[in-house]
Amino acid sequence: MNKRSKTILMVATIYSLVFAGLLVNGVYLISAEGAKLETTKTQISEHAAKEIAYTRMVDLLESTKEDRATLQQFFITENDTISFLATIEDAAKKNSIELKTNELAVIPGTTKDSITTPPALAISFSFAGSEVSVKKFLRLLESIPYHTEIPKVTLAGSGSGEEWTGSAQLRLTIKP
Amino acid sequence: MIETKDIVKMVKHIVRHDNGVPDTRIMHPMREWLIGLSGVTVGIIGGSIFALLVYHSYSLSARDVMTVAETVVPYKAVLVEQALDTYLEKRRVYESLTGVSTPVLPQTELSPSNTSIIDVMATTSVDTSVSEGEDSLSENEGNEGVSTPDLAI
Numbered sequence: 001m002n003k004r005s006k007t008i009l010m011v012a013t014i015y016s017l018v019f020a021g022l023l024v025n026g027v028y029l030i031s032a033e034g035a036k037l038e039t040t041k042t043q044i045s046e047h048a049a050k051e052i053a054y055t056r057m058v059d060l061l062e063s064t065k066e067d068r069a070t071l072q073q074f075f076i077t078e079n080d081t082i083s084f085l086a087t088i089e090d091a092a093k094k095n096s097i098e099l100k101t102n103e104l105a106v107i108p109g110t111t112k113d114s115i116t117t118p119p120a121l122a123i124s125f126s127f128a129g130s131e132v133s134v135k136k137f138l139r140l141l142e143s144i145p146y147h148t149e150i151p152k153v154t155l156a157g158s159g160s161g162e163e164w165t166g167s168a169q170l171r172l173t174i175k176p
Numbered sequence: 177m178i179e180t181k182d183i184v185k186m187v188k189h190i191v192r193h194d195n196g197v198p199d200t201r202i203m204h205p206m207r208e209w210l211i212g213l214s215g216v217t218v219g220i221i222g223g224s225i226f227a228l229l230v231y232h233s234y235s236l237s238a239r240d241v242m243t244v245a246e247t248v249v250p251y252k253a254v255l256v257e258q259a260l261d262t263y264l265e266k267r268r269v270y271e272s273l274t275g276v277s278t279p280v281l282p283q284t285e286l287s288p289s290n291t292s293i294i295d296v297m298a299t300t301s302v303d304t305s306v307s308e309g310e311d312s313l314s315e316n317e318g319n320e321g322v323s324t325p326d327l328a329i
Contacts, residue, residue, distance in 0.1 A: 001202055023223075030230055037234060045242035053247050060251050067256050074263045091274050140274065145267035 075175035076146050078106060081121050084172075088125075088141075097129040097137045102167070106174065119174040126167040131157060134164040147173040 001009075076084055085104060092099035103124035110117045127137060134155070141150060149171045157164030 005203060034230075034234055034237075037237065041238070041240070041242060042244075045244045049244045049246040053249075057249055060249065064251060064253075064256070067260060070260055070264075071256065074259075094274070136273065140270065143266050143269040143273060145263055145270050147263075 072175065074146055076121060076172050077175050078119070078121075081106070081174075084121075085123065088123075088144075091140055092127065092137060095129065095133045095137050095140070097127050097133050099125055099127045101125055103169075107171075121170075121172040121174055123170040123172070124167065125170070126165070128163055128165040131159075131162070131164050134166060138166070138168070141168055141170065144170075144172075 081104070085101060089099055089101070101123065103122060105122045107120045107122055109119040127134065129137065134157070138153065138155075150168060151171055152169040153166065154168075155164060155166040157166075
């Protein structure tokens with residue numbers, strides 16, 4: 001092999017190596033960009049899903065604003081407990097009922113087994129009055145326009161001429 | 177007519193070169209040139225096929241519809257309606273009994289933390305080429321655009 005042949009062989013080898021390297025690099029770049037494409041595609045999809053969810057949430061909040069505002073009115077707040085009690089006492093007085101508040105306590109909210117129970121206002125009354133007044137007062141307690149339950153009611157009295165006595169427990173859900 | 181033995185003879189002639197004299201030449205320009213051309217041709221064709229396959233693969237992949245988990249907040253409109261009806265009726269009865277409007281309650285501001293939200297995971301198909309998805313909540317129809325919700329009531 002003469003010198004010229006050696007030179008040609010060397011140049012050819014260098015060219016081959018260089019172009020093989022470029023080719024491998026190109027394939028690697030395509031592969032890397034492909035992986036990036038998949039990642040980006042996933043991110044775009046997640047972003048689009050979040051955007052849709054956000055839009056729906058905003059629409060939902062806007063469209064239900066009025067209903068939620070009305071619903072809020074049916075929950076008492078902790079600050080309103082005293083004025084609420086005063087209103088009940090006032091209503092009892094108007095109905096000629098002798099009312100005595102035995103208990104007024106705020107029961108804190110609890111979370112058990114991922115079920116959240118909101119705080120509640122527990123009130124216990126004992127009352128006395130005529131049959132009509134007592135029944136009207138009980139009807140009034142039933143109709144309190146707040147999220148409420150009456151766990152216990154006792155009544156004593158049989159005749160219309162007698163004084164009826166009773167007690168009632170109220171449990172109002174406090175707006176968390 | 178050329179028979180098998182003739183072909184064998186020709187091949188032997190080519191292989192042996194010069195009547196049995198071994199070929200001492202290292203370089204055979206024509207042969208190497210043809211081998212080189214063949215290699216390049218095979219490389220170009222193979223590379224083209226590979227490039228086409230890669231292009232096709234990524235084109236399909238880019239058009240693919242991705243399936244992602246979407247958080248859906250359900251709103252029980254019927255339940256809300258029922259609750260409103262019930263409590264409005266209670267309020268009406270209360271007001272008729274007492275002769276006064278509903279007691280207490282100055283309205284407090286509703287903050288995001290006050291809202292009770294139940295998250296339910298649902299799988300939804302999201303096409304990345306579509307900017308807005310189909311709205312499944314009937315309450316949401318007719319609203320366009322995204323703005324920060326005003327939670328204060």
